[in-house]
Amino acid sequence: xxxxxxxxxxxxxxxxxxxxxxxxxxxxxxxxxxxxxxxxxxxxxxxxxxxxxxxxxxxxxxxxxxxxxxxxxxxxxxxxxxxxxxxxxxxxxxxxxxxxxxxxxxxxxxxxxxxxxxxxxxxxxxxxxxxxxxxxxxxxxxxxxxxxxxxxxxxxxxxxxxxxxxxxxxxxxxxxxxxxxxxxxxxxx
Amino acid sequence: xxxxxxxxxxxxxxxxxxxxxxxxxxxxxxxxxxxxxxxxxxxxxxxxxxxxxxxxxxxxxxxxxxxxxxxxxxxxxxxxxxxxxxxxxxxxxxxxxxxxxxxxxxxxxxxxxxxxxxxxxxxxxxxxxxxxxxxxxxxxxxxxxxxxxxxxxxxxxxxxxxxxxxxxxxxxxxxxxxxxxxxxxxxxxxxxxxxxxxxxxxxxxxxxxxxxxxxxxxxxxxxxxxxxxxxxxxxxxxxxxx
Numbered sequence: 270x271x272x273x274x275x276x277x278x279x280x281x282x283x284x285x286x287x288x289x290x291x292x293x294x295x296x297x298x299x300x301x302x303x304x305x306x307x308x309x310x311x312x313x314x315x316x317x318x319x320x321x322x323x324x325x326x327x328x329x330x331x332x333x334x335x336x337x338x339x340x341x342x343x344x345x346x347x348x349x350x351x352x353x354x355x356x357x358x359x360x361x362x363x364x365x366x367x368x369x370x371x372x373x374x375x376x377x378x379x380x381x382x383x384x385x386x387x388x389x390x391x392x393x394x395x396x397x398x399x400x401x402x403x404x405x406x407x408x409x410x411x412x413x414x415x416x417x418x419x420x421x422x423x424x425x426x427x428x429x430x431x432x433x434x435x436x437x438x439x440x441x442x443x444x445x446x447x448x449x450x451x452x453x454x455x456x457x458x
Numbered sequence: 459x460x461x462x463x464x465x466x467x468x469x470x471x472x473x474x475x476x477x478x479x480x481x482x483x484x485x486x487x488x489x490x491x492x493x494x495x496x497x498x499x500x501x502x503x504x505x506x507x508x509x510x511x512x513x514x515x516x517x518x519x520x521x522x523x524x525x526x527x528x529x530x531x532x533x534x535x536x537x538x539x540x541x542x543x544x545x546x547x548x549x550x551x552x553x554x555x556x557x558x559x560x561x562x563x564x565x566x567x568x569x570x571x572x573x574x575x576x577x578x579x580x581x582x583x584x585x586x587x588x589x590x591x592x593x594x595x596x597x598x599x600x601x602x603x604x605x606x607x608x609x610x611x612x613x614x615x616x617x618x619x620x621x622x623x624x625x626x627x628x629x630x631x632x633x634x635x636x637x638x639x640x641x642x643x644x645x646x647x648x649x650x651x652x653x654x655x656x657x658x659x660x661x662x663x664x665x666x667x668x669x670x671x672x673x674x675x676x677x678x679x680x681x682x683x684x685x686x687x688x689x690x691x692x693x694x695x696x697x698x699x700x
Contacts (some may be wrong), residue, residue: 277596277699278530278531278534282523285526289513293516294514296511299513305518307519307525313611314529315530326498336510339510340510384511387511388512391511392512409471409476410474410475411504414476415478417478434474434476435471438473438474442505450508
């Protein structure tokens with residue numbers, strides 16, 4: 270990041286090798302459209318190039334920083350399209366692209382391993398949530414829906430949705446702690 | 459503040475971005491005055507941040523990397539071009555009175571470019587920006603000129619480049635800036651130039667061989683006739699990496 274902040278374009282390739290796939294995957298998870306996900310990934314790196322000087326290492330990991338940008342861009346895209354988000358377990362990953370979990374030959378193996386292990390642990394934790402709680406959390410986070418909109422989408426009372434999100438996030442924290450995932454390092458403001 | 463007013467029940471939804479605008483405003487108003495809830499908000503934000511990593515990894519198109527790097531390069535070039543929007547002409551050029559002096563100064567040094575020849579520099583810059591393989595090299599201010607910065611735009615296989623500066627200090631009469639291209643650690647004298655208000659300038663740099671033969675570009679203040687070897691402190695310096 271320091272090289273990028275100094276205007277060194279050659280620093281971008283290694284950053285893509287580290288984060289490009291996880292950025293693209295997050296965008297695809299939200300927009301369900303490969304060209305749109307590619308556009309979002311491209312925009313993330315343009316913003317990274319232009320904003321590298323403002324990144325403050327003490328405030329979070331680079332990965333969380335770029336993923337936060339990707340998340341915001343992807344939500345903006347689906348809001349622009351007003352497309353209906355779907356829960357992860359309803360999306361046909363096999364038809365949309367090869368899931369990489371065990372097959373990627375990364376150019377930065379250490380970072381790839383760290384990301385893969387973290388992603389697996391988080392998904393394991395999510396999978397252990399009661400389905401109704403997980404669905405509410407995913408509709409909010411991946412779909413950009415408010416609690417009221419989640420209630421409208423699921424047909425559940427608003428109070429029920431609020432309770433499911435609150436209880437689900439509480440349980441998720443417990444599960445992540447049990448997985449040994451350090452959530453504090455993910456905080457990016 | 460009593461418990462009834464605390465907003466911890468809303469903080470996970472807040473961190474997920476699942477509150478309506480009026481709810482967000484109420485939560486943020488509370489957070490501004492409640493350290494207890496701010497602590498909980500940090501925890502909730504961290505938990506929501508974990509979800510950024512939860513998408514199953516999917517292989518992007520094989521050429522996405524190249525497309526992204528190409529796009530960023532285009533952006534870098536465009537940004538550099540934007541920074542080179544016509545600057546106020548140097549005082550010598552505006553006044554016209556110094557043309558004779560400049561002519562004497564730079565007579566016989568056309569390869570090194572001429573101060574005030576911003577039209578040629580602008581035309582060359584446009585050509586370079588449109589040339590495939592053009593590169594924007596970052597040239598940073600040193601400790602002697604921390605507010606200065608520049609970019610050198612050229613093609614590694616070519617000889618001509620344009621140095622775009624900003625923030626260089628105003629020099630006293632009898633002093634000009636001189637560009638140096640370093641090859642094997644040895645400085646080779648190049649263009650002399652003055653800067654306009656804000657230390658802004660555009661200067662053609664013509665290398666004696668291809669730019670790719672040089673490893674470093676630097677700028678020092680020198681006597682107005684130029685120097686065969688640097689005598690002033692280095693104010694700008696950048697590596698000419700391929």
